[in-house]
Amino acid sequence: MPTEAEWQYACQAGTKDIRHGDLSKIAWYKSNSDNRPQKVGLKEPNEWGLYDMLGNVWEWCSDIYDETVYRAYRVFRGGGWFDLERSVMATTRRRSHPFSFKIDDLGFRIATNSK
Numbered sequence: 001m002p003t004e005a006e007w008q009y010a011c012q013a014g015t016k017d018i019r020h021g022d023l024s025k026i027a028w029y030k031s032n033s034d035n036r037p038q039k040v041g042l043k044e045p046n047e048w049g050l051y052d053m054l055g056n057v058w059e060w061c062s063d064i065y066d067e068t069v070y071r072a073y074r075v076f077r078g079g080g081w082f083d084l085e086r087s088v089m090a091t092t093r094r095r096s097h098p099f100s101f102k103i104d105d106l107g108f109r110i111a112t113n114s115k
Contacts, residue, residue, distance in 0.1 A: 002111035004063040004075045004093070010111075011054065011078065011090040013047035018089040019054060020046040027055025029088045033081035037105060054078050055088050057107035080105025 002010065013020060020026060021044060028038045033055075041051045053059075061075040073095045079088030082105045 001060050001062045001108050004061040004077065006111060007059065007061050007077050007109070008090055010048065010050055011046065013050070015047070018091050020090075023054070023085055023088060027052070027079070027088050028081045029055045029079060030082055030084050035082070037081050054090065055083070056081055057105050058094065058103075060108040 011020075023029065024032055026044050026046070028043065037056055040056070043052065043055075045051045046053055055078065057078075058076040058080045059078050061077055063075045064072060076094050076096070077092065078090075079092055080103075082103075
């Protein structure tokens with residue numbers, strides 16, 4: 001899984017924008033998802049060709065949220081199909097424990113080093 005910084009950089013595709021376009025054209029969220037996850041790639045990708053960085057499912061990151069406060073809680077980013085528009089942004093972050101937290105709109109993205 002990517003680190004939180006890697007995830008945000010990939011999501012923003014080198015920009016500082018909270019979204020890479022009109023939300024209804026780039027993401028599945030509460031207003032357009034029919035209350036379920038959708039197949040990847042049906043919305044417009046970001047500038048780097050990455051689909052569903054926002055909406056559809058939240059994505060786990062490899063980072064620990066704040067070990068001194070939350071211990072082993074990890075970060076997840078991006079918003080999901082059940083979230084309101086205000087939660088589906090490149091800057092939105094949440095946290096939970098990966099072994100005990102289960103919701104329908106939470107997944108992960110595989111990342112690899114370029115070398």
